[in-house]
Amino acid sequence: MTSLSQKLSGIVGQAFEASELSADLGAVRVSDRPDLAQFQCNGAMAAAKVAKKNPREVAQVIVDVLSKNEIFSKIEIAGPGFINLNVTDEFLQEYLADIVQDNRFGIDAPDTAEEIIFDYGGPNIAKPMHVGHLRASIIGDTLRRIFSFVGYKTYGDIHLGDWGTHLGMLFSDYERDGKIDWILNLDLNNEADCDALFEDMSERYPKASAACKADETFMVEALRITKALQDKQDPYISVWEKVFQVSIAGMKKNFAALNVHFDLWQGEASVQDLIEPMVEKLRADDFTEMSNGATIIDVTHPDDKKEMPPLLLLKTDGAAMYGTTDLATIVDRVEKFDLARMVYVVDQRQALHFEQVFRAAYKAKLVPENVEMTHAGFGTMNGTDGKPFKTRAGGVMKLEDLITMGVEKAQMRLKEANLASDIDEVERGEIAKKVAIAAIKFADLQNQRTSNYVFDLDRLTSFEGKTGPYLLYQAVRIKSLLRKAGEFDESAPLIIQDADRALALMLTELPDALNLTMRTYAPHHLCEHVYKLSQAFSSFYGNCHILSEENEALRNSRLKLSQISVTQIELILSLLGIDVPERM
RNA sequence: GCGCCCUUAGCUCAACUGGAUAGAGCACCUGCCUUCUAAGCAGGGGGUUGCAGGUUCGAGUCCUGCAGGGCGCACCA
Numbered sequence: 268m269t270s271l272s273q274k275l276s277g278i279v280g281q282a283f284e285a286s287e288l289s290a291d292l293g294a295v296r297v298s299d300r301p302d303l304a305q306f307q308c309n310g311a312m313a314a315a316k317v318a319k320k321n322p323r324e325v326a327q328v329i330v331d332v333l334s335k336n337e338i339f340s341k342i343e344i345a346g347p348g349f350i351n352l353n354v355t356d357e358f359l360q361e362y363l364a365d366i367v368q369d370n371r372f373g374i375d376a377p378d379t380a381e382e383i384i385f386d387y388g389g390p391n392i393a394k395p396m397h398v399g400h401l402r403a404s405i406i407g408d409t410l411r412r413i414f415s416f417v418g419y420k421t422y423g424d425i426h427l428g429d430w431g432t433h434l435g436m437l438f439s440d441y442e443r444d445g446k447i448d449w450i451l452n453l454d455l456n457n458e459a460d461c462d463a464l465f466e467d468m469s470e471r472y473p474k475a476s477a478a479c480k481a482d483e484t485f486m487v488e489a490l491r492i493t494k495a496l497q498d499k500q501d502p503y504i505s506v507w508e509k510v511f512q513v514s515i516a517g518m519k520k521n522f523a524a525l526n527v528h529f530d531l532w533q534g535e536a537s538v539q540d541l542i543e544p545m546v547e548k549l550r551a552d553d554f555t556e557m558s559n560g561a562t563i564i565d566v567t568h569p570d571d572k573k574e575m576p577p578l579l580l581l582k583t584d585g586a587a588m589y590g591t592t593d594l595a596t597i598v599d600r601v602e603k604f605d606l607a608r609m610v611y612v613v614d615q616r617q618a619l620h621f622e623q624v625f626r627a628a629y630k631a632k633l634v635p636e637n638v639e640m641t642h643a644g645f646g647t648m649n650g651t652d653g654k655p656f657k658t659r660a661g662g663v664m665k666l667e668d669l670i671t672m673g674v675e676k677a678q679m680r681l682k683e684a685n686l687a688s689d690i691d692e693v694e695r696g697e698i699a700k701k702v703a704i705a706a707i708k709f710a711d712l713q714n715q716r717t718s719n720y721v722f723d724l725d726r727l728t729s730f731e732g733k734t735g736p737y738l739l740y741q742a743v744r745i746k747s748l749l750r751k752a753g754e755f756d757e758s759a760p761l762i763i764q765d766a767d768r769a770l771a772l773m774l775t776e777l778p779d780a781l782n783l784t785m786r787t788y789a790p791h792h793l794c795e796h797v798y799k800l801s802q803a804f805s806s807f808y809g810n811c812h813i814l815s816e817e818n819e820a821l822r823n824s825r826l827k828l829s830q831i832s833v834t835q836i837e838l839i840l841s842l843l844g845i846d847v848p849e850r851m
Numbered sequence: 852g853c854g855c856c857c858u859u860a861g862c863u864c865a866a867c868u869g870g871a872u873a874g875a876g877c878a879c880c881u882g883c884c885u886u887c888u889a890a891g892c893a894g895g896g897g898g899u900u901g902c903a904g905g906u907u908c909g910a911g912u913c914c915u916g917c918a919g920g921g922c923g924c925a926c927c928a
Contacts, residue, residue, distance in 0.1 A: 299870080309869095313868095316908085558925080582925085589927080726863070
């Protein structure tokens with residue numbers, strides 16, 4: 268991927284090489300001090316440290332080489348040995364004209380279109396989706412969109428929790444209520460009936476779960492049914508089939524509202540048949556051992572400094588554990604795809620578990636060494652009190668309710684601000700939905716992935732400042748501007764003056780933001796970038812009255828800059844899974 | 852007991868391989884809508900980066916210790 272800063276890095280790198288220094292030292296980045304320069308290179312200081320020389324002298328040698336290059340309008344040594352650089356407006360203008368050709372803005376495809384599976388979401392069937400599923404879903408979905416756009420072959424796998432004890436709990440409750448037949452006779456083609464069951468399960472599950480916790484005989488019954496289900500006995504396996512179908516249909520609605528997409532609807536159940544042969548093979552290949560009656564895989568490394576518990580493959584009673592299912596899933600994926608990477612977007616608290624699973628998978632050669640497995644963990648969602656988030660009633664907040672609240676608030680805000688008053692009610696409803704989703708998603712995605720974050724309803728449904736709706740607003744404003752401008756000469760050359768320069772420079776930074784995001788699997792970097800870009804536009808917009816510009820060449824140039832801006836903002840928002848309305 | 856993570860402005864958060872004057876948003880204060888959408892723009896106040904040492908030309912970032920908080924440590928997932 269060649270961004271402007273990478274292009275400059277190449278040029279400065281050559282200057283370092285000419286002095287028999289490593290080209291890596293020539294790394295150029297956008298300056299921390301825009302008042303001093305557009306770009307900076309810190310390599311002279313690093314070089315001087317190794318060579319025990321004066322950094323400013325090292326920098327001077329580099330600067331002497333660079334000064335022959337006419338793309339720079341300023342080359343300066345500052346402070347202890349920073350090399351500060353500005354490019355000429357002509358160069359900037361040509362560079363921009365070049366990268367907008369294919370609407371990829373300097374983003375090159377990777378050398379090979381590696382296949383990557385992103386594992387995210389992980390909701391349990393028959394349980395209501397709550398706000399906790401928000402992070403996993405949207406971080407994973409965003410990463411999938413980004414890698415896919417850049418040129419990787421990606422798959423989003425929802426990895427359902429569809430084979431566990433929670434189903435035994437639910438089914439036993441239905442059995443006590445004599446409602447098993449109701450489910451068995453359910454017509455999957457009847458949407459109303461399916462919705463009714465979906466609703467019923469959502470409300471029933473918390474009660475069933477609480478009952479099992481409170482009364483041991485209920486729990487014993489739930490476990491019996493779980494075992495029967497896993498042995499594929501009727502009626503439970505037939506009930507499961509219906510519950511599975513209805514749950515998926517319900518989830519699809521939820522995820523559609525959130526604009527989250529999955530390519531694979533695999534779950535724990537879909538790999539159960541792989542477990543037995545896998546365990547047999549692991550035994551035969553001598554990767555397993557017995558410990559206190561359980562079958563385990565030792566995953567310690569000789570140079571481990573910390574304790575590393577073994578992966579528990581089979582319990583004393585011979586039943587598989589979730590790590591076993593995860594290994595079977597890996598086997599399944601390696602079989603079906605030509606994978607280069609697997610990325611698990613799962614709660615940070617699972618870090619040890621994934622380390623054990625990954626170690627076991629490599630050790631037992633279930634996955635080739637060159638397949639990279641990453642746990643991109645995310646922090647817990649806490650309430651404003653710093654403790655794991657609960658509603659006032661003490662329960663979890665349903666994802667659906669959060670979205671509804673957001674939409675209602677957006678509708679109110681539209682009315683208050685007297686926006687979209689000339690738009691009919693149906694479109695206004697659509698706009699409110701987009702505003703709400705933008706608010707919720709951006710508020711979440713702008714947090715660093717790994718740190719815990721505070722769930723604050725007011726913030727999630729806030730529309731001012733660094734928010735999703737702000738970004739929509741900027742994009743929509745540009746769209747409106749371009750509509751009013753009508754036809755203009757898009758091939759006219761860009762003119763970079765003082766008022767245009769900051770925006771023009773921002774428009775070159777997209778590849779850097781994407782690279783950083785992909786390297787760290789951290790979408791908040793991209794959020795930061797799109798916010799800065801939108802701000803740069805807003806500032807430009809405030810400074811220049813474009814439509815009334817009498818100099819036609821300048822008017823064309825500024826319309827073109829506006830057009831590039833909205834294209835980029837909309838592209839980035841689409842990578843964040845956020846839709847931009849035509850007007851708002 | 853062992854291990855991992857966190858502590859930055861009143862609040863919520865950024866700060867890429869160690870770089871210059873630690874940045875945003877909210878809240879607060881001052882301007883700006885009879886020219887393109889004020890969900891906006893321009894500007895202001897607000898900081899001993901939990902504490903104490905160390906390494907370095909340079910530390911929010913690396914090392915050591917301490918305090919406070921969160922989480923995880925085989926028969927749940």
